[in-house]
Structure formats: structure tokens, C-alpha cells
Amino acid sequence: MFLQFERRVQQAFQSHLAIRYGLDVPVLVEQPKQPEFGELALPAAFQLAKLLKQSPKKIAAEICAEIGPVAGVRALEVAGNGYINVRLDRGAYAAALLAGGEETPAAAAGEKVIVEHTNINPNKAAHIGHLRNTALGDTFVRMLRARGFRVEVQNYIDNTGVQVADVVVGFHFLEQKSPEEVRELAGRPRFDYYCWDLYARTSQHFKDHPETVKWRAETLHAIEANEGPLAELGHVVADAIVECHLDTMLRLGVEYDVLPRESEILQLEFWASAFTQLRARGAVHLETAGKNAGCWVMRAAAFSDSTEDDKVIVRSNGTVTYVGKDIAYQLWKFGLLGKDFYYRPLRTYASGHTVWVSSSEPQPPGAPAFGGGSRVYNVIDVRQSFLQEVVAAGLRALGYTEQAERSIHFAYEMVALSPRCCAELGIALSEEDQRRPYVEVSGRKGLGVKADDLIDRLVEDAYAEVVSRHPDRPDAERRTVASQIAIGALRYFLLKFTRNTVIAFDFQEALSFEGETGPYVQYAAVRARNILRKLEERGETPPDFAQELDAAAMARQLAAEDFWQVLLAASKADTAVERAVASGEPAHIAKYAFQLAQGFNNFYHQHHILTEEDRGRRVFLLWMTAFFRNQLERTLGILGIQVPEYM
RNA sequence: GCGCCCGUAGCUCAGUUGGAUAGAGCGUCUGGCUACGAACCAGAAGGUCGGGUGUUCGAAUCACUCCGGGCGCACCA
Numbered sequence: 001m002f003l004q005f006e007r008r009v010q011q012a013f014q015s016h017l018a019i020r021y022g023l024d025v026p027v028l029v030e031q032p033k034q035p036e037f038g039e040l041a042l043p044a045a046f047q048l049a050k051l052l053k054q055s056p057k058k059i060a061a062e063i064c065a066e067i068g069p070v071a072g073v074r075a076l077e078v079a080g081n082g083y084i085n086v087r088l089d090r091g092a093y094a095a096a097l098l099a100g101g102e103e104t105p106a107a108a109a110g111e112k113v114i115v116e117h118t119n120i121n122p123n124k125a126a127h128i129g130h131l132r133n134t135a136l137g138d139t140f141v142r143m144l145r146a147r148g149f150r151v152e153v154q155n156y157i158d159n160t161g162v163q164v165a166d167v168v169v170g171f172h173f174l175e176q177k178s179p180e181e182v183r184e185l186a187g188r189p190r191f192d193y194y195c196w197d198l199y200a201r202t203s204q205h206f207k208d209h210p211e212t213v214k215w216r217a218e219t220l221h222a223i224e225a226n227e228g229p230l231a232e233l234g235h236v237v238a239d240a241i242v243e244c245h246l247d248t249m250l251r252l253g254v255e256y257d258v259l260p261r262e263s264e265i266l267q268l269e270f271w272a273s274a275f276t277q278l279r280a281r282g283a284v285h286l287e288t289a290g291k292n293a294g295c296w297v298m299r300a301a302a303f304s305d306s307t308e309d310d311k312v313i314v315r316s317n318g319t320v321t322y323v324g325k326d327i328a329y330q331l332w333k334f335g336l337l338g339k340d341f342y343y344r345p346l347r348t349y350a351s352g353h354t355v356w357v358s359s360s361e362p363q364p365p366g367a368p369a370f371g372g373g374s375r376v377y378n379v380i381d382v383r384q385s386f387l388q389e390v391v392a393a394g395l396r397a398l399g400y401t402e403q404a405e406r407s408i409h410f411a412y413e414m415v416a417l418s419p420r421c422c423a424e425l426g427i428a429l430s431e432e433d434q435r436r437p438y439v440e441v442s443g444r445k446g447l448g449v450k451a452d453d454l455i456d457r458l459v460e461d462a463y464a465e466v467v468s469r470h471p472d473r474p475d476a477e478r479r480t481v482a483s484q485i486a487i488g489a490l491r492y493f494l495l496k497f498t499r500n501t502v503i504a505f506d507f508q509e510a511l512s513f514e515g516e517t518g519p520y521v522q523y524a525a526v527r528a529r530n531i532l533r534k535l536e537e538r539g540e541t542p543p544d545f546a547q548e549l550d551a552a553a554m555a556r557q558l559a560a561e562d563f564w565q566v567l568l569a570a571s572k573a574d575t576a577v578e579r580a581v582a583s584g585e586p587a588h589i590a591k592y593a594f595q596l597a598q599g600f601n602n603f604y605h606q607h608h609i610l611t612e613e614d615r616g617r618r619v620f621l622l623w624m625t626a627f628f629r630n631q632l633e634r635t636l637g638i639l640g641i642q643v644p645e646y647m
Numbered sequence: 648g649c650g651c652c653c654g655u656a657g658c659u660c661a662g663u664u665g666g667a668u669a670g671a672g673c674g675u676c677u678g679g680c681u682a683c684g685a686a687c688c689a690g691a692a693g694g695u696c697g698g699g700u701g702u703u704c705g706a707a708u709c710a711c712u713c714c715g716g717g718c719g720c721a722c723c724a
Contacts, residue, residue, distance in 0.1 A: 031663070033670090043666060046704070056704075080667055081704075121724080162723060295722060308649080308720065315722040322724050385651065386719060413652080414718080437716070465686070485686085496672095497660070500652060502717070509659070509673080513686050516660090516672040523686055531683045579663060591661065594671080605679095605688045625683090647686065 001097055002572045005072055009040055009086055012070045013063075017044070020066060023051065035565055038077070038085035045082040056082025072096075090564055091555025097571055097627060098545055098554075111150065114333050114373035115141050115410075118155040118249065118256070119380070121163040122241040124199045125192035126248050127448040128505055129381070129415040129441045135494040135640070136412055137379035138254045139586040142638045147581055152373065156329065157261040157357075159238035161322075163443075165219040167195050168233045170202035173215050179232040186240035192248075193450065195241060200446030224266060224319070235263075246347065246355070248451050252487055253640050255349050258370045259357040264341050265329060267360040271320050273337050274328035283397030284313050292316075303393035311390050323387055327394035334395075334403045335372030343367035375406045382411040382500070410584060412499040416440050417448070418506045425449070438504040449505060458486035461511055462519075470646065481644040485519050488641040492518030495590040495639060516594050518641055524597035524604075525636060525643040528629035531609055535622070538610075545623045548616075557620040562606065566599040567624060570631045577638060586639070593635045600628050 006029055013027045025047055032041045045060035052059060057078060064076040064084060074089040117137020120130045137153075144151050158164070171177045175198070177185070185191060206213050222230035242259065265271065275296075278284045284296045287310075294316030300308040313324045331337040341358035345366075348354045356367050378388060388409040395404035416438035422429055427447060433439050441448040463482035470478060493510050497503050513519040535542060558564045576592035609625060612618035633643055 028666095030666075032667075034667075037667075041667085046666080049704075083667070158724070292722075297722095304650080304720090312722050317722075319722085321722070326724095382652075383718060384724085387724085416717095440718095462686095469684080469686085501660075502653080504659085506659085512673080514673085515686095517686085519686055520672095527683070527687090534683055575663095583664080587661080588663080591671085598671090601687060602689090604683075608682060610683050647684090 001093070001574070002568070003574045003578060005088070005093070006040065006575070008072065009042075009070060012067065013042060013044060016063065016067045017048070020063075021048070021052070023048070025051075032085065035561070037079060037083070038087040039568065040086040041079075042084040042086070043082075045084065049082070060084050088568075089555075090558040091551035091553075093571075094554035094558055094567060095549075095551040097567075098549060098623065111375065112373045113144055113149050113151045114154060114371070114376045115144070115151055115379065116154040116156055116333075116377065117141075117379035117410075118245070118254075119158070120245055121161060121443075122157055122159050122238040122245065123163040123167040124196040124241070124443055125190075126245055126451040127441055127443065128451060128454060129448070131252070131451050131454075131490070132412060132415050132494050132503065133379055133381065134249055134252065134254055135491050136410070136499065136586055138249075138252070138640055139491075139495055139589070139638065140377065140379070140410065140584070142640060143577055143581050143586065143589065146577055146634075146638050152370065153255070153257045154333075154370075155256045155259050157238070157242055157259050159242075160220075160223050160234065160262045160266060162216065162220065163199070164234055164238050165216055165223060166202045166206075167199050167237050168219050168223070168230055169215045170195075170198040170205075171233055171237070172219070172230060173212070174198075174202060174205060179229055179236055182233055182236050186236055190244075190452075191240050192244035193452075195237065196443075196446060196450065199443065203444045226263070226267065248455075250349070251452075251455055251483075252491060253642070255351065255353055256355045257368075258343065259346060259355065260329065260332075260341060260370075261358045262325065264358040264360050265325055268339060268341065270328040270332060270337060270339055271325055273339050274324070274331055275314070275320075277331075277398055278313070278327070278394065281398050283394065298390065298393065298397070302397050303390045323390050323394075326387070326391050330376070330391050330395065330407060331398075331400075332371050333373055333376045334400070334407075336398075336400060336403065340371065343370065375408070376403075377408045377410045379410045379412070382413055385409060385411060410499075413502040414440065415503045415505050418504040420508075421449070421504075421506050424507055438502065454510065455486060455490065457507075458489055458511060459483050462486045462489070462513070465513070466647070473646075477645070481646065484642045484644045485513065485522065485647065488518030488522045488636075489513055490518070491640050492521065492590055495586050496594075498585055498587045518639075519647070521593045521597040521632070521636060522641065522643055523647050524600045525629060525632045526645075526647045527604055528600065528625050528632065529643065530646075531625050532622070532629065534610060542626075543619045543622060545619065545626070548619045549623060553616060553620065557617065562603065563624065566603045567627070569596055569599050570628050573631045573635050576635070589635060589638055593632065593639060596628075596632055596635065600632070603628075 010027050010029045017023050017025060027042065027044055030041045030043065032038065045056040045063065048059050049056040060078040060082040064078055072089055072092055073086055075087040077085045079085045115137055118134045120126055141151050141153055171182050185194065219230045222228050223234040225231065284298055287293055287295050287297050292310060292312055295312045296314035297310040297312050300310050311323060312321060314320050328337060332339065342361055342363045343356040344359045344363045345354050346357040380388060392404045392407050395407060418438055419434065422439055429439065459482050462485040463479065466478045466482045496516065532542065558567065576589055580586060580588040607621060609618065609621040612621055636643060
């Protein structure tokens with residue numbers, strides 16, 4: 001609603017300036033920090049001052065006098081040195097809110113957006129770094145969908161890479177287990193934890209016995225050729241771990257549409273198609289001399305104007321690098337490869353939604369059309385910026401400049417461990433590491449906080465709290481509530497930081513349920529819900545707001561500044577989401593939700609709604625509560641946070 | 648060496664892309680539960696926005712420079 005109003009004011013000024021002064025300048029509309037300055041402020045007069053060679057103050061006064069009435073605006077005022085402050089007609093605004101009238105977002109029709117996130121190597125348990133990726137990706141998807149975009153969620157599975165190979169080495173060479181034995185192990189709970197340890201053990205073994213690194217090469221070859229027990233082990237491990245990851249992420253409410261796998265990229269020869277295109281356009285060259293002799297490389301000039309080395313795309317032994325495969329995959333995402341995967345259903349979520357996985361064999365029909373997006377977001381941590389740039393350069397070199405521009409690296413900083421966190425985990429740090437502000441998570445070293453461990457701790461803490469507050473409630477119900485609170489805390493914690501802030505993970509902060517946290521926001525929503533529920537428990541039917549509240553009644557109540565401010569804030573949910581989409585910053589929505597909850601909590605304390613004796617006022621307060629509840633639940637929904645029945 | 652990012656209250660972070668008197672949470676101190684349940688609310692203390700120069704009506708935000716920290720720059724992913 002606020003969005004509509006903002007646009008209307010902007011357009012009114014824009015056309016007035018065009019007609020009156022013949023100027024076609026972009027009109028800026030701000031939301032003043034101080035509520036005394038009204039609901040909107042325009043610094044337009046400052047922009048015009050130079051062009052018209054007059055004082056901003058004079059221009060502002062002139063505009064205010066001449067622009068005429070603007071729908072929904074009660075008054076225009078000149079303030080400071082030339083700001084134009086806009087005051088809303090409060091009653092009309094509230095009446096419009098009550099009437100519904102939320103605009104349906106006008107997203108580009110037909111445009112399909114692809115968001116790729118999670119992308120965890122399927123060789124070990126997920127850790128907190130992966131959680132940040134998934135929380136950001138999933139929330140961004142929810143934001144886009146809320147604004148009306150059609151979004152496809154992909155989770156790329158590198159099931160043929162070095163990381164999987166290393167765990168296979170662990171099973172085959174170190175533990176001497178057969179595929180059957182590993183299959184049995186994979187059926188047990190927490191197979192991903194087992195692999196977490198085995199992966200660290202194998203890495204250490206390579207370090208202690210460098211001569212055994214050849215095992216890795218042997219395993220990689222077998223996996224790539226897709227033959228023999230090593231390849232079979234690779235499938236057993238990767239398939240089982242993917243299921244573990246899906247389970248872990250489902251705990252956060254995260255679902256995927258499709259899982260494209262590297263094994264199919266190889267078997268369906270996606271790379272061959274991409275390679276043909278790259279050679280035909282001269283995007284890659286066969287190096288005949290120097291250190292890259294025998295390799296196909298992309299010239300540094302394609303992706304950098306500094307003195308980078310050329311990038312090897314095909315190794316001298318004929319195998320393709322990760323970047324090469326990623327170029328092929330990126331081409332497929334835009335529908336530019338001329339090939340497609342086959343798909344089979346992997347699992348159907350409780351929501352009824354099915355996630356599909358790529359297959360190299362023809363499958364029965366029924367799969368939706370995947371890929372072929374017009375805009376692609378790759379949620380990958382910032383350390384891979386260089387590689388992402390090379391991939392985009394590959395698209396450009398093929399002449400797909402528009403797609404290269406719509407190939408967006410949705411980068412975020414890493415999650416690291418604070419020194420205190422390392423101490424809690426019993427991790428011994430070198431003297432050098434102790435002096436650092438934080439320590440990087442390392443799957444290879446087994447250094448990190450596993451996602452499920454963290455979630456378990458959160459659930460346990462929340463459950464203890466719920467039990468102490470609600471001794472008489474059924475236990476199954478309390479478990480559900482505890483889990484919703486735990487996930488609310490976790491998702492909020494991961495989302496409250498802007499993307500380019502390094503999170504130095506700390507248990508105390510992550511496990512907090514007070515202050516700027518998910519549970520704080522949930523609590524505000526629960527309170528609003530409680531008021532409305534209590535009303536019905538008293539045997540009252542909720543008032544027909546549309547019948548009882550007209551613009552004049554609203555205006556009377558909203559003359560009180562605190563009412564107006566909290567209502568105004570609650571009406572800005574769409575503004576907050578749109579801004580967050582524009583800046584690609586889920587943290588802005590988290591911040592908005594928190595501020596909204598704060599505003600409501602304050603309102604809640606100042607006014608006791610159910611005991612209000614003035615009937616008109618009581619109806620108004622109830623409407624405010626209902627409106628707030630809707631807005632907050634919608635906003636929390638975009639953050640992937642549920643509102644518990646009670647807290 | 649080259650490139651990217653960061654430096655804001657004791658701590659952890661926001662700051663609507665250049666706007667009005669720089670804001671939250673935690674922590675500290677003070678006060679508030681027989682209410683729609685305090686996972687809450689009210690108040691206080693706490694700032695040279697790393698330093699400097701510049702750009703202009705106006706800078707935490709832009710440019711240059713210095714200091715401090717992080718991350719990249721493989722025939723690994």
C-alpha cells in the first residue's frame with residue numbers, strides 16, 4: 001500500500017516538473033527519519049536549484065503552491081532549506097488498508113528466474129557455512145516469489161569430484177569396505193557424520209603418506225569412467241549424502257525443484273557441446289608451448305584487464321576442469337546448450353511438491369521443463385568470485401553478452417569460527433590462529449559446526465523453555481513449537497547479517513532467543529494472535545471492521561501519533577520486500593521484521609486492548625492488531641520463519 | 648606483486664546507494680509482572696563513523712592517499 005502511495009507522489013511531482021519547468025529529471029522520494037517530517041520527503045528543490053539558479057527554499061515553496069491536490073495527500077510543507085515534506089491523509093490511508101487493495105506484484109510475465117543454491121559436495125555432513133548459503137538462497141527465492149517472479153530452485157550436485165573421491169578412498173583403501181558394506185552403513189542414521197570423520201581422516205592420511213595420493217587419481221578416473229567398485233562406491237556415498245542434506249535443509253523448510261548432477265553432465269556429454277561452441281568462436285585456444293603446453297586455455301584478457309594468468313579449461317591429459325563444466329552448466333541454465341538432462345522424481349515433500357534429479361537414461365514423461373531461464377542467480381560464497389567471473393567471460397566469448405549480464409553471482413562472505421567457539425568445541429589452535437579474529441571452517445580438516453548438531457542444540461534449548469512455560473500442553477505439540485522457535489532463531493541469525501559481513505560464529509549469539517532474534521519477532525506475532533484468540537474464547541465474534549470503521553473514525557484514532565506510526569510501519573511490508581529484492585539483501589527484510597515487532601510490542605504494552613471500554617476505540621485497536629498480525633506473518637513467511645501456536 | 652571486501656558505541660552489527668539531530672541488539676546501571684503470559688516494556692550512560700586530503704548546498708556513504716584486518720589470483724572445487 002505504501003508503495004502505491006510513494007509511486008503516486010513521485011509521478012505527480014515528475015509530471016508537474018515536466019509541465020511547469022520543462023524538466024525531465026528523476027524525482028527522488030525519501031522516507032524521513034524523523035516522524036515529525038511527515039511520511040515522505042522530496043529533495044527535488046535541491047536538484048532544481050542549480051538548473052533554475054534560484055534558492056531551493058523558494059523553488060520548494062513554488063512547487064508546493066502550484067502542484068495542486070495529489071490523491072491521498074493531506075498537506076505539503078517546505079522544511080529546512082528546501083525539503084518538501086508530504087503528509088498523508090491518515091483516515092483515507094487506513095481505510096484503503098482495510099479495504100484490502102494490496103497490489104498484485106507486476107513481475108515480468110513469462111520471465112523465469114533460476115536460483116541455484118546449497119550446492120554442497122555430497123561427501124560429508126552439512127555445516128554452518130552451508131546453512132548460510134541455503135538460508136540466503138531460500139529466502140531470496142521467497143522474496144522473488146513474493147514479488148511475483150516465477151522461480152526455479154536448483155541445487156547442483158558435484159557427485160564426481162575430488163571430495164567424493166576422497167571419501168571413497170577412505171572406504172576402499174583405508175577401511176577396505178565393499179560397496180555392499182558401505183551401502184549397509186549408508187542406511188543407518190547420520191551416515192553423513194560418519195563420512196565427515198572419514199573425510200578428515202583420509203585428508204590427514206594423504207598428508208602423512210603423500211605417496212598414497214595416487215589413490216585419489218585412480219578413484220577419480222574410475223568415477224569418471226563410471227566403472228568398477230570405486231565408481232559404485234562413489235554413487236553409494238553421494239546418493240546417500242544427498243538424502244542427508246535434503247533432510248537437513250528440510251528441517252529449515254527448504255525445498256528444491258531440481259538437482260542437476262555432475263555425473264550426468266559428463267555422461268550426456270554436456271561438455272562436448274560447450275567445447276564445440278567455445279572452439280568455434282575462438283574462445284579457447286590450444287596452447288603449444290610454455291607451462292600450459294597441451295592445454296586448452298581461455299585468455300586472461302577475456303575475464304580480466306590486469307595481469308592474471310590464462311585460465312586452463314581442458315587439462316593436458318584431456319580432462320575438463322571445473323570451470324569448463326560450469327560453463328556448460330551455465331549455458332544449459334539459459335537454454336543455450338542445445339541439450340537437456342533426463343529427469344526422475346527423487347522425493348515428494350509433505351507439501352506435495354516433488355524434487356527431481358537428473359538422469360542419464362530416458363525416463364517416463366512427467367517432469368516439468370527445467371532450465372532455460374532468462375536470469376540466473378548463483379548463490380556461492382565470495383571466495384569463488386574469480387571463477388564466477390571466468391564463467392561469465394565464457395558466455396561473453398560465445399557472444400551471449402546479455403546472458404552474461406544476467407548471470408549473477410549472489411555472493412556472500414564466509415562463516416568462520418570465533419576463537420571462543422573454537423575453545424568450546426575443544427579445537428586446539430596454533431598460536432598464529434589464536435591471534436586471528438576468526439578461523440575458517442574446513443571440511444577437509446573436520447573443523448566446523450555441523451548443521452544438525454546446531455539445530456539439535458537449538459531445539460533442545462527451545463524445548464526446555466517451552467516445557468517450563470507450558471507444563472500442561474501435550475508433548476508432541478510442544479516439540480513442534482520448540483522446533484519452530486529453533487528454526488526461527490537459526491534462520492534469523494543467518495539472515496540478519498548483510499551478505500558481505502563475515503559471520504564469526506558464536507554459540508552464545510546463535511543460541512540467543514532474546515533481543516534482535518527470530519523468537520523475538522515470533523513472539524510479537526504470537527501476542528497479536530493471542531489477543532484475537534482470547535476474544536473468541538470470551539465468546540465474542542470479531543467485529544466486522546469494514547462495517548464499523550470508516551475513514552473518519554480511522555482519522556480520529558490515528559490522530560494519536562503512536563497509533564499512526566505503528567500502522568504506517570506495518571503497511572510498509574511490500575516496500576521493504578521490494579527494496580530488499582532490488583538490493584539483493586535479505587537482511588533488510590529481517591531488519592524490517594524486527595522493527596515491526598518492536599513497534600507492536602511497544603503498542604501492546606501501552607494499550608490493553610481487550611479491556612478497552614470505549615467501543616469504537618476497541619474495534620480500532622482490534623483492527624490494528626489483526627492488520628499487524630497479517631503483515632508480520634507474511635514478512636516472517638518470506639524469511640521462512642513460522643509463527644508457533646504459542647510460545 | 649595484482650584484484651576484491653571490511654574498519655561505525657565495551658562487544659556484535661544496521662545505516663533506504665549523497666540528505667535533516669549517526670541507529671539497533673547484547674552487556675552495564677535504574678524502574679516495571681495479580682493484565683491480551685516479562686522470549687516483553689520504559690529510562691540512563693556509552694561515538695574524532697580507522698587517520699588525512701579532496702569533490703559540493705550537504706559525506707559514515709563518492710575520489711585520492713596512508714594505517715590496520717580478511718579473502719582471492721592451480722592442469723583443486
